[in-house]
Amino acid sequence: MTLDLRDVVGVPGHSAAFDYSPDFSGLLSDSVLAVAGTPRARGAVRNDAGVLIMRAELDAKLVCVCARCLREFERDVSQVFEVFLSENEAAKDDPEYYRVEGAAVDPGEIIVTELILREDVRLLCREDCRGLCPRCGADLNEGDCGCKPEGDPRLAALARFLDEK
Ligand SMILES: [Zn+2]
Numbered sequence: 407m408t409l410d411l412r413d414v415v416g417v418p419g420h421s422a423a424f425d426y427s428p429d430f431s432g433l434l435s436d437s438v439l440a441v442a443g444t445p446r447a448r449g450a451v452r453n454d455a456g457v458l459i460m461r462a463e464l465d466a467k468l469v470c471v472c473a474r475c476l477r478e479f480e481r482d483v484s485q486v487f488e489v490f491l492s493e494n495e496a497a498k499d500d501p502e503y504y505r506v507e508g509a510a511v512d513p514g515e516i517i518v519t520e521l522i523l524r525e526d527v528r529l530l531c532r533e534d535c536r537g538l539c540p541r542c543g544a545d546l547n548e549g550d551c552g553c554k555p556e557g558d559p560r561l562a563a564l565a566r567f568l569d570e571k
């Protein structure tokens with residue numbers, strides 16, 4: 407979707423609203439496999455005393471892969487954020503601004519970029535996921551696999567030291 411900003415650029419106090427289901431295919435990666443259901447993005451671009459500000463509220467459900475146990479899980483993403491936009495040529499190289507070209511922006515594109523910047527790189531199915539056994543590959547969330555834990559070399563050295571005493 408392209409949001410027309412001709413009525414907003416250069417007109418302080420004006421705004422343009424959006425409420426739609428953005429295309430999130432740009433979010434997909436090795437750890438984000440799919441978008442479940444219909445994501446929704448709503449918000450507006452407003453001209454605040456000459457400064458263009460986009461506020462967006464996002465609700466989406468993503469199918470992710472846990473970085474520890476490799477299991478798929480669904481994750482609700484609810485975020486509200488505000489970013490600065492600029493039609494100024496000089497803003498092109500400024501990371502603080504998203505550039506507006508031809509008095510229009512694609513809110514979905516900005517939202518995807520913001521999400522990638524904000525999301526954790528290591529997605530976990532739950533905070534205390536135990537992951538896979540490094541020896542046999544069993545999912546430790548489902549119980550102990552019976553492998554002996556690998557000794558911590560620092561503890562082994564300490565044990566030797568205490569033995570000698
Ligand atoms: Zn996990």
Ligand SMILES: [Zn+2]
Nearest residue numbers: 539542551553
């Ligand atoms: Zn094991």
